[in-house]
Amino acid sequence: EDQVTQSPEALRLQEGESSSLNCSYTVSGLRGLFWYRQDPGKGPEFLFTLYSAGEEKEKERLKATLTKKESFLHITAPKPEDSATYLCAVLHTGFQKLVFGTGTRLLVSP
């Protein structure tokens, strides 16, 4: 069965303190790995799609990378508005469904 594990569960950073979130996955036939951001009281918002090992995507202070076993979401010089829960999910080749991890709650203090 497809499994997605995210770490750490929670992360507290000072503004400007760069760090990385991890998403480890076990899936037979990865179709894509997806990162989402979820703000409190709202639905998840799509950030990135990664399709193959070695691929990287960037958006403002965020950069997502992918290997054959895990993905990292690097946050460079974060700001308080980056505070949210970051979810990763995998799409299996044979199934049209996303399997989500449990998320990393990020809090960036000014």
Place this chain on the structure above:
Amino acid sequence: DTAVSQTPKYLVTQMGNDKSIKCEQNLGHDTMYWYKQDSKKFLKIMFSYNNKELIINETVPNRFSPKSPDKAHLNLHINSLELGDSAVYFCASSPPGLAASGTQYFGPGTRLLVL
């Protein structure tokens, strides 16, 4: 001009009641989903419809019955509500194609509390 909308936003009800949640998307997508997010924030798919046809039906009690009157709408009816049904329910939609199906647009959620 909300892309994916859900009603109601909050739902408080007694055990044993029947309730419905409605979802509409104006993105022109063919595929729509229902997810349940529990108190630990774990998001799990329940159902998926493609152009009004059920394509994913996870292990969900048959008290939950989705209905898609057209490809822009997906409703969720829940019979005989139980305490464990308390959660946030999200509707989502995605563009056509398997690869694009991971790029999903979520509604704001319906917070269901069963007393």
